[in-house]
Amino acid sequence: MKRNTGCGCGKGHAHGKCPDMPACDTAKSHAHFCEAGTVLNPGEVEETIILGDVPVQVLTESDICLPTFATDVKEIRKNIHLTQCRAMPAAPSPTDPVGFTTNVKLFVEGYIHKNIQFVEDCEGYVKDYMVNVPFKCYTRVTGLAPIPIPAFSSKNATNNEIREIGKDGMAANRCAFGSNTFEFLNEPIKCKLLSWDLTEGNFLGNFDNWGRFDKVTEKDDINLVLRLTQKQLVDVPPTMI
Structure with a gap:
């Protein structure tokens, strides 16, 4: 059986999630205190909102080389697996609410697992x-439920650096400096495969002197239905007395 022996960035240990940043060392810190500020969003509910069920069409063509010559293909069983489904908020439309967008850029990757059953002779x-x-495939999706526009972060200390003037008043003090950095953690948009439909065309090639073939060119029309969701704050209506 033929195997993919190509090299690349997948030679390390494959993890399903992003690991924590490795710590080279641990610094010695002093006592600290904390103080709570004004409470935000009291009484609201955090719920998973369905942004929309999105139909996506993907067209692909492949050349499949059978391990031996065949006289006929009896059956091809198929399953679809997604390896990536990532939605990134895009620029808002003119009619979108302020601070929200109804558009995303959608990145979809996957593969069709095919089990080809064939015979070599009569x-x-x-x-x-x-x-x-x-x-x-990569595409733009519009008409979703409103999505909060992501808040940006600043993690580079040189962008908001605080410097002190030196004792001679001629330059900055290189031994005293500070900075302001911040992160806003946005809720990700999640993706789920609801259904798929596949129409394929098979074209045989590379025949030998006995009319047998070992090459199948397949043209696939893949139609996916993807559900996009996001956790959002939802106002709770006042209780009716």
Whole structure:
């Protein structure tokens, strides 16, 4: 069976989540105190909002080489697996509420897992050959439920640096400095595959002297339905007396 032996950035240990930043050392700190400020968003509810169910069409073409020559393809079983579905808020439309957008840029990647069953001659056993057909697409989606425009962060100390003047009044004091950095943590937009539909065309090629083939060119029309969701603050209506 043929295998993908290409090199790349996947040689390390594959993790399903982003690991914590490694700590080279731990500094010695002193006693601290904290003080609570004015409470924000009292009485509101944090709920998962369905931004929309998005139909996405992907067209892909692949050349599949069978491990041996075949006389006929009996059946091709198929499953679709997504390896990436990422939505990033895009610029708002003129009619969107202030501070919100109804548009995203959608990045989708995955593969079609195909189990090809074929025969090599007029009689004999049916053989199986499994292969993954990758696909990807990037598109803009409009008309979603309002999405808060992400707040930006500043983690580079040189952007908001605080400097003191030196004792001679001629330059900055290189031994005393500070900065202002900040992060706003935005809720991610999550994606879920609800359904898929696949229409394919198969075209045989690379025939030998006995009319057998070992190449199948497939043209796939993939139609996905993706649900985009996000956690948002929802106002609780006043209780009716």
